[in-house]
Amino acid sequence: MNTPDPEEPLSRTLADWRVTPPRHPHFRPDVWSRIEAARRAPTWTGYVRAHGALVAGALMLAMVLGAWTGRERARERDAAARATLVADYVHSLDARWMRLP
């Protein structure tokens, strides 16, 4: 590895470079206030209690929606299966269908 030449402009610039960030007088209090805020954040049960009516309504809606779609889906599936079976059953006793290609 080559040792940088101290006379090189980049090395000189880097050697002279000083970072002087502006002072932030409220840095510590800000950090502590954020820590406190995080500590005071409501638990989930607290959150639910705070939004009780909304959560209960949404829960009711979700369950009704699930129940309705589940029931409709079951009925659709059974109706389709029954339709196929009934059609086959009736056609098997219908001489008119027997001559179709």
Place this chain on the structure above:
Amino acid sequence: MKNLLLTLGILAAACALSYGGFYLMSREPAEVQQAMRAGDALAWLRTEFHLDIPQYAAIKKLHEDYAEVCAGHCAAIMAAQKRGAPPADIAALEKTCVTAMTEHFKRVAALMPPGQGERYLAIVLPRIADFDHRGAPNVQVKS
């Protein structure tokens, strides 16, 4: 934000549970489902219309007997078509077929438990009218 996401997750889970529960509760009984899956019409009749063993045996016999009558109608219609019979003759044969089939369904319904026969006729009789000469009808059964 975390609480909101957790709440939404619980709502989604409740919705899925409710869907699954009502889906399973709303399906036909397992025996009916099995008969429909297998395409077994006689098993379907037995389970769907709550037939006891003597009723099932009598209806099975009726179907077997009618299969011969139906084959006779089929042969007559095909023979008429083959010899190029006039449309009126073919229509008359078809009418005979429809009349016999309707009577057969009514005889089957009469063997069923009270109330079930009417339900059976409400399901099968409209299918007779579904026939058209262009091809298979679009059948929909509403229970």
